[in-house]
Amino acid sequence: xxxxxxxxxxxxxxxxxxxxxxxxxxxxxxxxxxxxxxxxxxxxxxxxxxxxxxxxxxxxxxxxxxxxxxxxxxxxxxxxxxxxxxxxxxxxxxxxxxxxxxxxxxxxxxxxxxxxxxxxxxxxxxxxxxxxxxxxxxxxxxxxxxxxxxxxxxxxxxxxxxxxxxxxxxxxxxxxxxxxxxxxxxxxxxxxxxxxxxxxxxxxxxxxxxxxxxxxxxxxxxxxxxxxxxxxxxxxxxxxxxxxxxxxxxxxxxxxxxxxxxxxxxxxxxxxxxxxxxxxxxxxxxxxxxxxxxxxxxxxxxxxxxxxxxxxxxxxxxxxxxxxxxxxxxxxxxxxxxxxxxxxxxxxxxxxxxxxxxxxxxxxxxxxxxxxxxxxxxxxxxxxxxxxxxxxxxxxxxxxxxxxxxxxxxxxxxxxxxxxxxxxxxxxxxxxxxxxxxxxxxxxxxxxxxxxxxxxxxxxxxxxxxxxxxxxxx
Amino acid sequence: xxxxxxxxxxxxxxxxxxxxxxxxxxxxxxxxxxxxxxxxxxxxxxxxxxxxxxxxxxxxxxxxxxxxxxxxxxxxxxxxxxxxxxxxxxxxxxxxxxxxxxxxxxxxxxxxxxxxxxxxxxxxxxxxxxxxxxxxxxxxxxxxxxxxxxxxxxxxxxxxxxxxxxxxxxxxxxxxxxxxxxxxxxxxxxxxxxxxxxxxxxxxxxxxxxxxxxxxxxxxxxx
Numbered sequence: 100x101x102x103x104x105x106x107x108x109x110x111x112x113x114x115x116x117x118x119x120x121x122x123x124x125x126x127x128x129x130x131x132x133x134x135x136x137x138x139x140x141x142x143x144x145x146x147x148x149x150x151x152x153x154x155x156x157x158x159x160x161x162x163x164x165x166x167x168x169x170x171x172x173x174x175x176x177x178x179x180x181x182x183x184x185x186x187x188x189x190x191x192x193x194x195x196x197x198x199x200x201x202x203x204x205x206x207x208x209x210x211x212x213x214x215x216x217x218x219x220x221x222x223x224x225x226x227x228x229x230x231x232x233x234x235x236x237x238x239x240x241x242x243x244x245x246x247x248x249x250x251x252x253x254x255x256x257x258x259x260x261x262x263x264x265x266x267x268x269x270x271x272x273x274x275x276x277x278x279x280x281x282x283x284x285x286x287x288x289x290x291x292x293x294x295x296x297x298x299x300x301x302x303x304x305x306x307x308x309x310x311x312x313x314x315x316x317x318x319x320x321x322x323x324x325x326x327x328x329x330x331x332x333x334x335x336x337x338x339x340x341x342x343x344x345x346x347x348x349x350x351x352x353x354x355x356x357x358x359x360x361x362x363x364x365x366x367x368x369x370x371x372x373x374x375x376x377x378x379x380x381x382x383x384x385x386x387x388x389x390x391x392x393x394x395x396x397x398x399x400x401x402x403x404x405x406x407x408x409x410x411x412x413x414x415x416x417x418x419x420x421x422x423x424x425x426x427x428x429x430x431x432x433x434x435x436x437x438x439x440x441x442x443x444x445x446x447x448x449x450x451x452x453x454x455x456x457x458x459x460x461x462x463x464x465x466x467x468x469x470x471x472x473x474x475x476x477x478x479x480x481x482x483x484x485x486x487x488x489x490x491x492x493x494x495x496x497x498x499x500x501x502x503x504x505x506x507x508x509x510x511x512x513x514x515x516x517x518x519x520x521x522x523x524x525x526x527x528x529x530x531x532x533x534x535x536x537x538x539x540x541x542x543x544x545x546x547x548x549x550x551x552x553x554x555x556x557x558x559x560x561x562x563x564x565x566x567x568x569x570x571x572x573x
Numbered sequence: 574x575x576x577x578x579x580x581x582x583x584x585x586x587x588x589x590x591x592x593x594x595x596x597x598x599x600x601x602x603x604x605x606x607x608x609x610x611x612x613x614x615x616x617x618x619x620x621x622x623x624x625x626x627x628x629x630x631x632x633x634x635x636x637x638x639x640x641x642x643x644x645x646x647x648x649x650x651x652x653x654x655x656x657x658x659x660x661x662x663x664x665x666x667x668x669x670x671x672x673x674x675x676x677x678x679x680x681x682x683x684x685x686x687x688x689x690x691x692x693x694x695x696x697x698x699x700x701x702x703x704x705x706x707x708x709x710x711x712x713x714x715x716x717x718x719x720x721x722x723x724x725x726x727x728x729x730x731x732x733x734x735x736x737x738x739x740x741x742x743x744x745x746x747x748x749x750x751x752x753x754x755x756x757x758x759x760x761x762x763x764x765x766x767x768x769x770x771x772x773x774x775x776x777x778x779x780x781x782x783x784x785x786x787x788x789x790x791x792x793x794x795x796x
Contacts, residue, residue: 124774127775128774128775131775132775144613145611145613148611149610149611149613152610152611163592163596164583164587165587165591165592166592166597166600167600168580169580170600170604178757178759185575190575234782236770236773236781237770237772253772253775256775258774260773260774263773283773283774283778284778287770287773287778287780287781291780291781291782295782298782299692313604314604314607315757316757323768323770323771324769324770324772324781324782324783325725325768325781325783325784326782328721328724328725328762328783329725329726329783332721332725332760333722343579343583348600348603348604349603349608350607350747351607351608351610351744354743355610358613365771368630368634368707368708369708369710369763370765371764371765372762372763372764372765372768373710373762373763373765374762374763375757375760375761375763377757377758377760378759379759380759381716381759383716383717384717384720384759385689385717385722386689386715386721386722387721395579397575397579397582401579401583403586404583405588406586
């Protein structure tokens with residue numbers, strides 16, 4: 100099981116700011132994600148309308164989730180598949196292991212799956228003598244380095260060429276030691292060659308699912324590499340890991356969601372492979388798995404229904420929120436300490452592992468609102484983070500100093516005359532103290548700010564004083 | 574079994590019991606009628622322009638297209654493409670009636686095997702069920718005459734597509750699938766360009782685990 104380090108967010112973030120390799124990767128890759136999404140959106144005049152459609156489809160599916168899941172189950176069974184309902188991660192791990200053991204599996208290939216990370220399926224299989232092999236290029240190196248993904252669609256977001264080279268040299272010791280890695284292509288070809296034999300030898304293939312379709316009993320995966328398709332086509336057994344909120348009613352509903360997914364994620368109009376799997380190999384088929392299992396996992400989702408966090412279940416895991424987040428852009432994904440980073444992680448993680456362990460995450464936001472403005476299903480992420488802050492405060496998990504400061508501020512805010520005098524006095528004092536440099540590199544009580552950057556010194560008067568002078572609203 | 578406990582938890586969250594029958598009837602009707610949502614205007618074009626849009630989008634996604642006058646010209650187009658790419662004239666082909674009946678014997682240097690792809694196959698020839706102009710996407714429903722491995726294992730995939738089966742939007746392709754094939758096939762792939770990865774420094778490289786090249790032989794049969 101991945102030990103969540105979300106409670107150490109402040110230390111993680113501090114370390115991340117000092118990690119030169121990570122900062123290099125963030126500086127290179129952050130802006131390109133933003134530019135590519137912007138170009139894809141600009142090329143589709145209906146994009147805003149499609150966001151509303153996508154939001155409405157997911158809301159409709161969630162409001163009738165029990166009905167659609169039962170309809171979906173009936174279709175899966177009808178098409179020769181099996182469906183396993185799992186209330187939590189432990190049940191899901193046990194079901195997957197049992198299927199693999201029944202298939203006498205020695206190796207299992209895996210497509211990229213965030214729910215697979217969430218239930219830590221790899222560790223569980225390894226503990227029982229079954230070797231899982233990640234086949235998405237980014238997941239492959241993450242597995243070699245024994246890390247968590249640092250991004251939900253680009254697991255190796257935090258790595259640079261030199262990291263790839265050293266991980267491959269360490270892992271592929273059967274290859275000539277004097278081979279060169281002059282360009283990215285060399286890395287790609289080596290991974291392709293290494294993994295091809297794994298695809299052919301695997302007994303079981305495990306993939307995630309971007310969507311489940313009630314109409315047809317299909318699971319959908321979306322990839323660019325084709326690794327997910329090889330994973331679900333070549334082995335004798337295919338296992339789909341999917342959380343319950345992935346279910347949508349029809350092919351048309353899934354299609355509308357797919358129109359916003361790739362554009363929001365990578366800025367592609369459509370991913371290279373969008374594949375719909377329905378049941379096991381049929382009579383006359385020359386390829387495809389003989390067994391098809393769907394492991395349907397709740398693991399905390401149903402408890403979010405009917406709460407202020409229900410909106411989060413619309414999430415289609417595109418990563419636009421983290422790609423546009425100034426906090427993610429500064430510290431990367433690992434600082435968040437668990438499977439889901441960025442704004443979506445700051446809302447989801449407290450719901451899944453507890454606000455007592457992940458309370459820092461909803462506080463790690465400037466509330467700039469960029470995440471909500473790019474979300475393809477219009478999840479009000481800053482509002483949901485605010486709800487977590489309220490819950491944290493209500494449960495007295497907020498640190499004492501912060502509660503004291505909040506109390507002091509509330510005392511002043513309820514007495515406007517006092518508030519104005521206090522802010523005026525501190526403005527004058529700080530302005531005078533900082534009159535030479537115009538900023539402070541350290542100040543008592545605000546080291547949390549000044550450790551990372553300077554605090555500007557006030558120049559001139561308070562807002563209220565200026566407002567009064569300007570003659571109120573001219 | 575956790576089915577009942579999960580369904581109960583969902584209903585508790587939704588603050589209701591099982592859906593009343595009249596609502597279930599409405600939802601079943603919604604599935605049966607599968608209403609379309611917003612369809613982008615970009616593909617709402619006369620058919621010849623949809624074909625052009627399809628070709629532009631395939632090329633934008635790093636695929637290539639050769640347009641030929643009729644089905645009988647396909648073997649020559651395949652042979653020419655393989656020669657131009659310096660590839661051997663050996664391929665594994667989908668056992669699809671429309672491909673099997675082509676005059677392959679007119680190109681004696683082409684060695685064609687029918688069936689599914691194996692890891693040793695360098696070139697595959699696949700039959701495309703439909704083309705979707707909106708994004709230059711091929712629809713490939715799997716089945717005995719269209720093995721899935723042909724889309725995955727070869728370094729080079731050649732797709733034979735009749736222009737008359739190019740549609741504007743995905744929704745039209747789904748309706749075509751529903752009316753011509755009926756029940757959902759075991760596997761349906763929507764393929765947009767050749768395999769790629771941007772996992773290394775977020776920089777695009779073609780040819781990850783699937784084909785490095787995707788070549789469409791487009792048969793102009795719709796005029």
